[in-house]
Amino acid sequence: MTADHVEPPPGRAPRPPARSRSGAAGSTFLGLPGAPRDVGQVRQERSFRAAARDALADDQLRRNLRRATGTIRDRRANVVHEVPDWAQLRAAGAAIKDDVLANLDTYLVRLEEQVTARGGQVHWARDAVEANEIVTGLVLAAGASEVVKVKSMATQEIGLNEALERAGVAAWETDLAELIVQLGHDRPSHILVPAIHRNRTEIRDIFAAEMGAAGRAPDPGLTDDPAALAETARLHLREKFLRAEVAVSGANFAVAETGTIAVLESEGNGRMCLTLPRVLITVMGLEKIVPTWRDLEVFLQLLPRSSTGERMNPYTSTWAGVTPGDGPREFHLVLLDNGRTATLADPDGRAALRCIRCSACLNVCPVYERTGGHAYGSVYPGPIGAVLSPQLTGVADNPDLPFASTLCGACLDVCPVAIDIPSMLVHLRSRVVDAKDARHPVPTPEAAAMRTLAWVMRDPRRWSWALRTGTFGRFLGVPGRRRLRRLPPPLSAWTSSRDLPKPPRESFRDWWARYGPVSAGPGEPGGSDG
């Protein structure tokens, strides 16, 4: 098979050649591309509710999650609190990202110019299918039948491993947690710690059962001692690093000013990938740009503290283009859209593109801590996944993710780039409802009840009348002030998981009418000292 004859993925017709500024034939695309169906990991296969119910029944999973998220949460809190200007750093991070999003066209072109000037090639992928075609074509053109990968969420988003496998290319994950996920035929469940749902005994069992078929087998007497597990993975991966001709990486940041790509990691496996193979291919979401080196300084402080709870990452690798006699001889940068432009087009949703994938919001989220990442059905789990995935695919394809939240606000408090996830969730919920209404010209009973309620509450006179006539009081159990355990359909779903408060004896409006304003005395709240 050659680069020109890559099989299309399931459900897709053959496409025209990808647009590449590096010289390939092009086609004109008008519109905002979303993440295509049947490829990649950014869509729910089951509803969140059903998947979460299964996860909640798994005691071991919940124990693993509670321990892991609690540990990372505490470490983060300690290192964040020791930075006196954390609030300013956070504001700077948000401002830099907003500038990038507002001027993305300019920065992307600048990045392309700089990468090209330093001997790299830039490829533009409008979606997952196109990105997979580009990468597969490059790997086959290099004559490789296997690649090593450094942890990359973008390649999981597009389903690159599966695309490479269809083309006869084996892709080996080299991040330890990703290796565990791959050998376990599993899916990542956390942005930073993809195997967070596994404990060390499970990891030992996976290594013992699967590692031999994928390369160097572990010692027969392998224990679940963390050092022994790490050494086993190291020996297994070392063979692959020394053999691989092609590496595929993600990117944490790309500096438009210099064409520099930055990867932050903890194990050093990434650095092996980035330096040993002859060809390096980086797949990067187009929002990962920072304008200048100076801007990178802000994120190199925000990211490690927010993600691993460290003051700096153990390994920070940066490179620009190619350097003769040092590192890869070919460098390709694939800039991935896959729904990002569509996300950018929504003024109330675009701040999700500020995300630097630190995972702090996952570790504080009470929903994530109980369900884990698989329930979200996307490579992006937790609060950020609940706002990013529906925007990449369109809300119709991930309709219940915006509801997978208590709106407690903990995610906003810890986010190093101040993404207001709770407001965005509410906004996306309204888009889900609007989309549902558009599909059902005849309103559902729930929609009809809510519309009636909204109509009454919009007007003070209507609302007073409803209270006076007892319309809502009767509905809620007044005058007998019985506590209703369950509301009747269509609102019964609401009370199936919540307590309905006992209605008060009298409404606030009636109380106010009887007592009127009470003037506070001097020195009391609301009182005047003057």
Ligand code: SF4
């Ligand atoms: S939304 Fe904020 S806290 Fe969550 S992963 Fe992204 S940057 Fe981190």
